[in-house]
Amino acid sequence: xxxxxxxxxxxxxxxxxxxxxxxxxxxxxxxxxxxxxxxxxxxxxxxxxxxxxxxxxxxxxxxxxxxxxxxxxxxxxxxxxxxxxxxxxxxxxxxxxxxxxxxxx
Amino acid sequence: xxxxxxxxxxxxxxxxxxxxxxxxxxxxxxxxxxxxxxxxxxxxxxxxxxxxxxxxxxxxxxxxxxxxxxxxxxxxxxxxxxxxxxxxxxxxxxxxxxxxxxxxxxxxxxxxxxxxxxxxxxxxxxxxxxxxxxxxxxxxxxxxxxxxxxxxxxxxxxxxxxxxxxxxxxxxxxxxxxxxxxxxxxxxxxxxxxxxxxxxxxxxxxxxx
Numbered sequence: 001x002x003x004x005x006x007x008x009x010x011x012x013x014x015x016x017x018x019x020x021x022x023x024x025x026x027x028x029x030x031x032x033x034x035x036x037x038x039x040x041x042x043x044x045x046x047x048x049x050x051x052x053x054x055x056x057x058x059x060x061x062x063x064x065x066x067x068x069x070x071x072x073x074x075x076x077x078x079x080x081x082x083x084x085x086x087x088x089x090x091x092x093x094x095x096x097x098x099x100x101x102x103x104x105x
Numbered sequence: 106x107x108x109x110x111x112x113x114x115x116x117x118x119x120x121x122x123x124x125x126x127x128x129x130x131x132x133x134x135x136x137x138x139x140x141x142x143x144x145x146x147x148x149x150x151x152x153x154x155x156x157x158x159x160x161x162x163x164x165x166x167x168x169x170x171x172x173x174x175x176x177x178x179x180x181x182x183x184x185x186x187x188x189x190x191x192x193x194x195x196x197x198x199x200x201x202x203x204x205x206x207x208x209x210x211x212x213x214x215x216x217x218x219x220x221x222x223x224x225x226x227x228x229x230x231x232x233x234x235x236x237x238x239x240x241x242x243x244x245x246x247x248x249x250x251x252x253x254x255x256x257x258x259x260x261x262x263x264x265x266x267x268x269x270x271x272x273x274x275x276x277x278x279x280x281x282x283x284x285x286x287x288x289x290x291x292x293x294x295x296x297x298x299x300x301x302x303x304x305x306x307x308x309x310x311x312x313x314x
Binding site (some may be wrong): 005021022051066073079088097099100 | 142145149152153154160163164166167168170171174183194195196197206208210235238239240243246247248249253254256257258259260261262263292
C-alpha cells in the first residue's frame with residue numbers, strides 16, 4: 001500500500017518561507033489562535049505530514065496529543081530561526097516514560 | 106465469584122480450558138511486549154539523535170535565511186521563493202511491525218538535487234546557502250517524522266499490551282485458578298458424601314436383615 005504524501009509547514013512567515021523553495025506547502029500564521037483551525041483544515045485536506053514551528057506549537061499541546069496516536073497527520077515540531085524551545089524533546093521524553101515507565105535516556 | 110459458579114464437571118472443563126488459554130495468551134503478550142520495548146529503544150534513540158541534529162542544522166539554515174532576507178528585502182525573497190520549480194514527491198509505504206502499522210517515507214525530489222529554484226540575478230549567496238541547506242535536510246526531516254510517529258504508535262501499543270499482560274497476570278489467571286480449586290474441592294466433597302451415604306445405607310440394610 002503506497003500513496004503520495006502531502007507535506008505542509010505551518011509557522012511564522014519569516015521562518016517557513018524557505019520551505020516554498022523545496023516544494024512543500026507553506027501556511028504562514030499570524031495569530032496563534034488560527035493554528036488550531038489551520039490544523040483541522042489541513043487534516044480535512046488529507047495532509048500527511050505537518051511541520052509546525054515550535055513557537056506556534058507551544059499553546060496547543062492538546063491538539064498535538066489528539067493526533068499523537070492517529071496514523072495521520074503526523075505533526076512534527078521544528079525549530080524556527082530563533083532556535084528550539086524543547087517541545088519536540090519533551091515529546092520524546094513523554095514517549096519513553098509512557099513505554100518504559102521512567103525516563104532512562 | 107465463587108458463589109456464582111456452579112460446581113459441576115461441565116463448568117470445571119470450561120474453566121480448565123479458559124485457564125490454558127489465559128496462560129498461553131499471557132505468555133504471547135509478554136513476548137510481544139518485550140520485543141516491542143526492544144524495538145522501541147532503537148527507534149527512540151534514532152529519534153533523539155535525529156531531532157538533535159535537525160534542531161541544530163535547521164536553526165542554522167533559518168538564521169542564514171533571515172540574514173538573506175534582511176539583505177535582500179522581504180519582497181525580493183518572497184518573489185524568488187514563491188514559484189517553486191521543484192516539487193517534492195513523498196511516497197508513503199506502510200510497514201507492519203508487531204501488529205502496529207507504521208508509515209515509512211520515501212523522498213523523491215524532482216529535478217536535480219543541487220539546483221536552486223530561482224534565477225541568480227537578484228538573490229544573495231546567503232539565500233542560496235540556506236536553501237541548499239534545507240534541501241539537504243529534507244530527507245532527514247522525513248526520517249524524523251517517521252521515527253517520531255513510530256515511537257508514538259509503539260509507546261501507545263506498549264502501554265496497551267502492558268495493561269493486558271497485567272490484567273491477565275493479576276486478575277484473570279488467579280481468579281480462574283481459584284475457581285478451578287473451588288470446583289475440584291466441591292466435587293471431591295460430593296464424592297465423599299456419596300461414599301459415606303452408601304456405607305450408611307449398606308449398614309442399615311445389613312442390620313434390617
